[in-house]
Amino acid sequence: MTSWFSQHLAGLQDAWRRLVASPLNTALSLLVIGISLALPAAGWLFIDNLRLAVGNTGSLQQVSVFLADDADAAAIAEVERGLRQAKLGSVRFVPRDEALQALQAREGMADLTAGLPRNPLPDAFVVEADASPEALEAAVKAFAELPKVDDVHLDSAWMRRFDAFLHVARLVVALIGGVFAAGLVAVTFNTIRLQILAHAEEIEVARLIGAADDFIRRPFQYYGALQGALGGLLAVALVTAGGLLLADPVAGLAALYGGSFSLHGLVPLEIAALVGGGALLGWIGAQISVLIHLRRLG
Structure with a gap:
């Protein structure tokens, strides 16, 4: 050695x-x-x-779940449970009044929204998703089938x-x-x-x-x-x-x-x-x- x-x-x-x-x-x-x-x-x-x-890329994705106009508190709670069970990330409820205020805060939008007879925006949930593109697309389809869900939006093309x-x-x-x-x-x-x-x-x-x-x-x-x-x-x-x-x-x-x-x-x-x-x-x-x-x- x-x-x-x-x-x-x-x-x-x-x-x-x-x-x-x-x-x-x-x-x-x-x-x-x-x-x-x-x-x-x-x-x-x-x-x-x-x-x-x-x-x-997944953590930057926001899945917007828009509720129907006639969704009551029980329906909102049920949708929230479904979103949280998916375990994609954080879930935040955005009431229609809060969404309208955020829209009015944007430059040039206050005058445009002032003449509206009523708030046209729906209640919504925003999911900050932490998942792959495939998992997100599958989740969008599942979210769309939840009761009182009118539309689900995900822009995954850039991802x-x-x-x-x-x-x-x-x-x-x-x-x-x-x-x-x-x-x-x-x-x-x-x-x-x-x-x-x-x-x-x-x-x-x-x-x-x-x-x-x-x-x-x-x-x-x-x-x-x-x-x-x-x-x-x-x-x-x-x-x-x-x-x-x-x-x-x-x-x-x-x-x-x-x-x-x-x-x-x-x-x-x-x-x-x-x-x-x-x-x-x-x-x-x-x-x-x-x-x-x-x-x-x-």
Whole structure:
């Protein structure tokens, strides 16, 4: 066990020395890897922030249940029980007088409603629903069958469009991430190829004195993994810096719409995924390069 640990530690140290030995090449490779990882990460983070800014699509839905003109207190209580049993969210009763007052409070509506001989608005319930679009549509049909319910209104078209947009956006980011992941593997492949060619004589000597292929491959594998992990850390720094630059403008934009919103950055699990994913992709690129080019060297 001690021997195994020592061998891997030696391979890791050798890989680190090779990284430090060519700072310019290392910096350029890390920049390419960092950007390759930062772009899809930033896209995913943007979608997540957009979802949070808009809020849960279901929780923003208001189901308006309009009662018939002849609905008495018993009928209203029965409808309320039916709405609460559905457990979609909060239920609020809006009397017709309150609805008329709210309408009159709107700009330009006071004069229009002043000449009405009577209140034309019905009593209604407003359900702040927390459910999926499918569940809401099924609930609308059930609410319409309740006694003394005249009409049920739900505008779910925007919700479906928003869900579809998020789905497509996630697919696009995933495709972009796949393309950049392949590019990261290719960058590591080429870097390790150059490293192998530069150390071809050392590899020859190592083989002549009986070094195993695992011993020869190990520093290159660690080189690729280290390069990928450092590129992941650079990606984290780039995404974090971008978030800090956008924080104030986004907060100002939200304030213009009468709300408050602050961008959230990468959480520890996402940071670990970026660094670990970079290391894994770097290791894969190094492994492929080592297998091909060491075989060519005989």
